[in-house]
Amino acid sequence: MTKDVIALTPEMPDLRALLAGFYAGGPDVGVSSVADGAVVQLCAPDERALVSVEAPVLVQVPGEAARLLEGEVGEGAVWWTEARASTAVAEAGRLAGSFAGRLATVSGGEVWPAEAATTDVVPLNTDVSANPAPDGGPAVDVLTDTTAVVMQDRPLVPMSSWLGDAMRTAAEAGRALQIVTPPATRLTLPTRTALRGLPNRWVVRDAEHGYYDGLSGALLQWENGTFAPVRDERGATRVAEGFRASDPVDAGERQLVLSLRVRHPAVEGLVLGSAVESVFRHLTGGPPAGWSTAEPVNLPWSTRTLTEFARARAPRPTLLVVVGRPGRPALATVRVLRTPAGVEEDVTLAFGYGSGETPPLSAVEGLAAELDASHPLVSMLTAVRAGRRDLTVPARLEASPVPVSFTLGRQEVERVGLTDLTSDVRPPIPPVRLGDSAQVALHFPLSDGTDPRAWSVFQQLTRQLKACRER
Structure with a gap:
């Protein structure tokens, strides 16, 4: 699953802070930019993107960072700098954590999730040349002729600019967008609204129940380059047992x-x-x-x-x-x-x-x-x-x-x-x-x-x- 790490700083990260973050992988990791400079990427020697960093955003709306990060951050206006690690490279998640940790250390901020923060140099050991990168943008983990798959391993998936760009790019190419998450993950309402209607899907990856649709509960399987419903001889679908389980919240809400x-x-x-x-x-x-x-x-x-x-x-x-x-x-x-x-x-x-x-x-x-x-x-x-x-x-x-x-x-x-x-x-x-x-x-x-x-x-x-x- 993709590791998203966010640096939250009281001031806009300056050149000194950004340089400290870019050196998280040591001298073997290069830097490039895409999307007209709006996204900076830490790259392997073969130019494969390891971590994509979006331009810092000043979040001035009271309580917004706490809403999306579920109260794990302080109040007040913050600069939100999000780093997204590749799923195909083992070191990428730690590299994203080191980038964010260095940025926060120099700028006097904090990192979400806190356990991801580090300032260690993360050397690249994986042979990335054996893993061709999908050509679907920095948010896409798997790209087929029919589907762009985005993997998210975070408690709450917002309709981020990453996700919006991936959805627009997929739609323009005639592809479905499918988001894969663990069973405990939840969506914000804007994300749910954007995913409403096939061929887009929320795919839950459950170790006990397999794959199923997070909005309908239909059991799914990877078939011909996309997640599709599992059907019986009559063409009917089954609902996953994990989907039937009650949500552990107050029933009166x-x-x-x-x-x-x-x-x-x-x-x-x-x-x-x-x-x-x-x-x-x-x-x-x-x-x-x-x-x-x-x-x-x-x-x-x-x-x-x-x-x-x-x-x-x-x-x-x-x-x-x-x-x-x-x-x-x-x-x-x-x-x-x-x-x-x-x-x-x-x-x-x-x-x-x-x-x-x-x-x-x-x-x-x-x-x-x-x-x-x-x-x-x-x-x-x-x-x-x-x-x-x-x-x-x-x-x-x-x-x-x-x-x-x-x-x-x-x-x-x-x-x-x-x-x-x-x-x-x-x-x-x-x-x-x-x-x-x-x-x-x-x-x-x-x-x-x-x-x-x-x-x-x-x-x-x-x-x-x-x-x-x-x-």
């Missing part, structure tokens, strides 16, 4: 999940991110702490800078990660997309609650009214699920979310002709009309978040709304 879309006219003064900020303020009492294109989330929250970034990338879509403040676990992914109808933001938000905390379901109707009044809301689905308060995703069977409510914004109500719900096309749940004008949004309460039969009600509702559109 829950998550409030909102999926919403807003559609803006493409005008010069458009400001993005304000709908996300409204949700955070309504449900947590304050704005988000920060945003970024990857984890760690390193930029303080600002709708202005977020908008400028998305505008500079247009018409290409932009995927962003938004994080809340310490004390209330809160995460969002935002996809900004230019369409013929305008500029759309597809947003998924999750908020975590412990066994002694109650998700604020009574606030959802007021939030829906606020979003419809202040933002061009298209729709919003709200649900509750049993899940970890810290919003991380284990390789275990988890309960499906239970829908709480569904809202159609006023512009969408008018566009699809739902302003007059007649007796012959009547939804199963009478809607609450939001707004005091001729144009109203329709808010449909579905359940209190505890009855899984609410999915049937929601499906019936969507069928009825479709009938209204087609009449």
Whole structure:
């Protein structure tokens, strides 16, 4: 498995600190750069990369380093310098630890994980020329015609810039991206969101149960250059026993999940991110702490800078990660997309609650009214699920979310002709009309978040709304 080592320093590493780190392998290890200088690599004499080091990132968002490293680091802004070791060379993991340890020693910082830190020179003994490196970028460990495999041996796998680059490169080449981890590893929500949908997979490598899919539990095998389901004579798959095991967390922990879309006219003064900020303020009492294109989330929250970034990338879509403040676990992914109808933001938000905390379901109707009044809301689905308060995703069977409510914004109500719900096309749940004008949004309460039969009600509702559109 790949060994990731992170140096956390109070100041940006200077040339003296970097030179100390680059000498971790002694005079036989060379240095090169890729990705226009954004990644520096420690290389064997045959130029094979042993350790890839990403450019330092200033993480200014409170609690972000502790969130991703699970409280094993101090608070405050830090420079995050991540080193990723090759899986094919025995010395590479120790070399990454020596690079990070030297960097932290010179710069007065710390290393994660702490046990990886060393300042010893790590001589290269492995004959690397016998192991050709995959040509899939510094994050890829195995590359085939159909699949890029990334191996991760860390407790929590974030959607890092490494992983994002590997996913984009794989997609552009028509390959699947498959992440291989030990069974105790968890994913952050942005990583889970990015892996959703085949052919991408989370592959769990379990010494007792073999390989299985970390999201579905299906037993897997390495076949024709990719991890694929093991099927019986009838073509059916089996679920690994390890996936059925319960997750060792408090059974009372829950998550409030909102999926919403807003559609803006493409005008010069458009400001993005304000709908996300409204949700955070309504449900947590304050704005988000920060945003970024990857984890760690390193930029303080600002709708202005977020908008400028998305505008500079247009018409290409932009995927962003938004994080809340310490004390209330809160995460969002935002996809900004230019369409013929305008500029759309597809947003998924999750908020975590412990066994002694109650998700604020009574606030959802007021939030829906606020979003419809202040933002061009298209729709919003709200649900509750049993899940970890810290919003991380284990390789275990988890309960499906239970829908709480569904809202159609006023512009969408008018566009699809739902302003007059007649007796012959009547939804199963009478809607609450939001707004005091001729144009109203329709808010449909579905359940209190505890009855899984609410999915049937929601499906019936969507069928009825479709009938209204087609009449």
